[in-house]
Amino acid sequence: MELDIVALSRLQFAMTALYHFLFVPLTLGLSVIVAIMETVYVMTGRRIWRQMTKFWGTLFGINFVLGVSTGIVMEFQFGMNWSYYSHYVGDIFGAPLAIEGLMAFFLEATFVGLFFFGWDRMSKVAHLITAWCVAIGSNFSALWILIANGWMQNPVGSQLNPATMRMEVTNFFEVLTNPVAQAKFVHTVSAGYVTAAVFVLGVSAWYVLKGRHSELAKRSMTVACSFGLAAALSVVVLGDESGYLTTEHQKMKLAAIESMWDTEPAPASFTLFGIPDMQDRETHFAVHIPWVMGLIGTRSLDTPIEGINQLVEQGKTRIENGIIAYDALVKVRENMGTGVADTADQQRLEQYGNDLGYAYLLKRWVDDPRDATPAQIDMAANSLVPDVPILFWTFRIMVACGFLFIAVMGAFFYLSARRRLDHYPWLLKLAVWIIPLPWIAAECGWIVAEFGRQPWIIEGILPTAAAVSSLGASTVLLTIVAFVAIYTVLFIVEMGLMLAAIRKGPQPDNGPEMPTLGFRRQHGTMAAPAE
Structure with missing residues (x-):
């Protein structure tokens, strides 16, 4: 990729987004796990659950x-790097x-x-409500951001106003x-829940291996594996829904993920392994699983998936x-200046307006799309193909991690039910070693979603190359270096702070056992009071 203003602007946004997304999934998941732990504390009154809430809350x-x-x-x-994009869709995206x-x-x-300063100033129930408000607020933040991002992937409820040359909300x-x-939204949030569950499970497993804070660690592992198993299963189900919607709205992205160069007879097979070749438009050493992609992508046996x-x-x-x-x-627009409306031009715009964004693809090669040559039209059409090898492999890394999380969470859930969480040191070590994997899977998912949309910044409406600000390449390059340095x-x-808090461990809570909300402990389980 040439280091022009478009490439540099994309690189800067990608770097800042990837850094930011290192923190988002853990925030989403830990907020809910902490609220669950405090709920148990309020129900049972046992101070170990308060200790757990404070410890994981500190990491949150x-x-x-x-x-x-x-x-x-x-x-x-x-506003800095994508000023035309902000002008064009600000009414909707903003x-x-x-x-x-x-x-x-x-x-x-x-x-x-x-939450942090109200422990001794609020009642137990009031503080519990605060914890859930933190969790709800975190997830609401993700909701609105993903509504904005989802519109970029599927721009509904809007149309172009020729007078202002802006996309405006219609519904x-x-x-x-x-x-x-x-x-x-549901897929991203579930992935965040898995991230937090793996994090809590891995840190707790490290404590068990070290023989430290074993009671707290085992309870944390029980919460993490139960919550994580449900979340990991939901990620797979919701990922299937995302694949189905991609077939409807972003067919090129799906074909690139599958490295499917030509349309296959229905139902299409899933490519388990292969080496995509962009130059020859072929996938070498491909290993296929019959029917799977057709069922995921179309939920039918007779609908083909179109090839690249x-x-x-x-x-x-x-x-x-x-x-x-x-x-x-x-x-x-010329007629607007004269005050004379040409019905034929308006009818043509209405008839072909859904394809207007495709004409803007030509501006990479020619100032006026009407002057484009057949060769330039061919180049613009071929620019619709994203980088197939990147999408192919990032998608498979993400999926492989997802199934690994299901297996690990399922194993710990079984051991938790049998009260044998500390019986298999190798499994505890595995839980520690896989802590980074949810972040790798999340970053791969982000790459699939955003890189797979190229060359569009708004699918079918505005090409990425037409959305940048009029800045010098050196200016953007300088900000990239500055952002990467600061973010690093x-x-x-x-x-450093997280590792220090983990090494220090949970602080003792020597306060008295608190009254419960009508629940008591019975034979090691939580039970409702007798009538």
Whole structure:
């Protein structure tokens, strides 16, 4: 990739997003796990659960601070590096971000303070409500961000206003209920839950191996494996939903993930292994599993999944239609200046307007898409193909990690039910070693979602190359170096604080056992009081 302004702007956003996403999944999951632990404390009154809540809450707090600080910069980038994008879709994209800031972020930030400083100033129930408000606020933040991102993947409830040359909302309810956004939200949140569960399980397993804080660690492992198993299973189910929606709205992305160069007879097979070759448009040494991709992608046995080559040919047609729409748009805008409306131009714009964005792909090679040559149209159509090897392998790494998490969580759930969590040291060591894997899987998922959308910043509407600010490449390169340096320092600081807190371990809570909310312990289990 040439180091031009577009490539550098993409690189900067990718670097800041990848850094930010190191903190987001753990924040989402730990907030819920901490709230669950405090719920058990309020129900049982046992101080070990309060000790657990405080310990994991401390780790949540460290991670939360770094997540907020890295997330703020991402929103500033829309104005700095993507000014035309902000102008073009600000009426739509800005609304979810504003709601996220006003509704979710302030809710989360306010109750985080109460959570940490209100232990001895609030009643147990009031503090428990605070803990759940923190969890709800964290997840609401993800909801609004993913509504905005989901619209970029599937731009519903909006249309272009030729007078202002801006995308405007026509149905905000459609934006909110966008099926792609909803699927992305539940899938991303579930992945965050898995991340936190693996983190809690791994740290607790390390304590058991070291013979430290064993009672607290075993209880934490029980919560983590139960919560994590449910979350890991849901990630697979919700990932299937995402694959089905991708077939409907982003066919090129799905074909690239599968390295499917040509349309296969239905039902399409799943490529378990292969070496995609972009130059020859072939997948070498491919190992296929019959029917699987057809069932995932179409949920049928008779619907084919279109291949990359066929989608490129369709792209040529849509580019040609886009040129007609572009010509109609130019004439409609010219007529606006004269006050004389041409019905034929307006009708052409309405007829071919859905393909207008494909004409903008040509601006990479020619200033006026109407002057494009057949060769330039071919180049624009071929630019619709993202980097197949990257998508192919990142998707498979993500899926492999997902099934590994199910197996590990299932094993610990079984051992927890048998009260044998400390019987297999090799399994405890495995739990420690896999702590980084959820982050790797999450980053791979982000790459699949965002890299797979290229060359679009808004699917079918606005190419990435047309959305950047008019900045010098040296300016963007300087900010990339600065952001990477600052974020690296922040990451090292966070890791140092987290490791220090883990080595120090949970602090003793010598307060008295508290009254319960009508629950008692019976034979090592929690039971309701007798009538």
